[in-house]
Amino acid sequence: MPRRYLEPLPGGASRLILREGTRVLEDRVVTQVPAAWAALAAACEAAPPPILPGLPADRPLVMGVINVTPDSFSDGGDHFRADDAIAAGEAMVDAGADILDIGGESTRPGAERIPPAEEIGRIVPVVAALAGRAPVSVDTRNAATMQAALAAGARIVNDVSGLTHDPAAAGVIADADCPVVLMHMRGTPATMNALATYDDVALDVHDELADRLAAAEQAGIARGRIILDPGLGFAKTAEHNLELLRRLRLFRGFGRPLLVGASRKRFIGHYGGAPDPKARLPGSLAAALWAAINGASILRVHDVAETVQALRVWRAIAGG
Incomplete structure (x- = not known):
């Protein structure tokens, strides 16, 4: 049809x-x-539905990134020690983060997977320490890690594989009845760059997200719990990322909240002339504001204070 x-x-x-x-x-x-x-x-x-009780529904939410890893593309090693990760999370909450996204496995292009037990060991102390300060999202593809993080206080699961990596993951989400981010991705971090071929990137990503949304519902996950992410940088070229941002409103037709994670990504360095990921703040803010104006409900960012300030000024100009 x-x-x-x-x-x-x-x-x-x-x-x-x-x-x-x-x-x-x-x-x-x-x-x-x-x-x-x-x-x-x-x-x-339509206005996007609330993500969680108590979180604002009248503005884009800011999700602060905490990578408890030695090898993430933009901040690998910065928060590898639990104490450093916890301190970073505290600072993000103080700066205005609505959600903290905590991950223990790098999914940068070419990254190799680590055992779930190692991932759990990295993130559970951080999740447990920060869950009382702000809603915590666990960034993982592994069902065992999802279970451990939810038990430690996480309230959202963010799966970059869209629940395709671990066959048990959908059951964990359905049983927990928690919000889940389904991101578009092809292949694995090790193979995805070779799969960045599309007839029309916006329509093809839309179709593949529609398939993941249907599969999640078939697995018993309530549609009202699902957040969608077009997956900037995952099996996408720099031009693909721009096209997805240009046509972001297309994805509002799902009637689900949209998460956009453009922060510090390679395409920003490419177009902004910034090889160092930590020098990509201006471009990251430009992409975040564009996404907010065009329907994103959640902005996943490394630089929380700066993003919060930019959003406040934008909303003041817009009169809301």
Whole structure:
């Protein structure tokens, strides 16, 4: 059956696309959405649902990144000691982070996996120490790590594999009835760069996320618990990342909160002329603000204080 896509455009127009497989059957811009597309239009226009009770639903949330790893692409080793990671998390909360995303395994391009037991040993003390300060998300592909982190106080699971890596992961999420981030990715961190080939990156990523969303629901995960992430930098070229940001509103048609993680990524260095990931703050803020304006519900960032300030100024200008 052909798939429908509705992409809101600046000025109130909408782009309507009908596609069967990779064959485009219809692609037109309209100023009035036909009745057959009304449900998609309503989903795109609706306010995103709350992520967790107590978290603001009227603005994008800031998710602070804490990598308890020696080899993450932008901050590997900075928070490898538990005490350093905990101190970083405390500082992020004080700076305005709404959520802390704690991970113990690097998923940078070319990264090799580590045993779940090692991952658990890295993150559980950090999760336990910070869970009382802010909602904690655990960044992991492994069911055993999900279980351990949830038991230690984590409230959200962020799986870069979209629940494809570990067959037991979906059952853990369904049993816990917790929010889960399903990110788009192809292959593994070791193989994904070779899989960055698309007919239309926005539509192809949309379709593959739709498949992951359906699989999660079939596994017993409530649709209301699912957050979607287009996966910037994961099996994507620099131009693919730009195209996904340009067309981010397309993904609002799912009616689910969107998470965008552009912070310090390679494409920002590429276009911004900043080889050092820690020198990519201005470009990261530009991408974060673009994502916020175009429908992101959660911004996953390394530089919390600066992002919070940028969002506050943007909202003041916008009058909200």
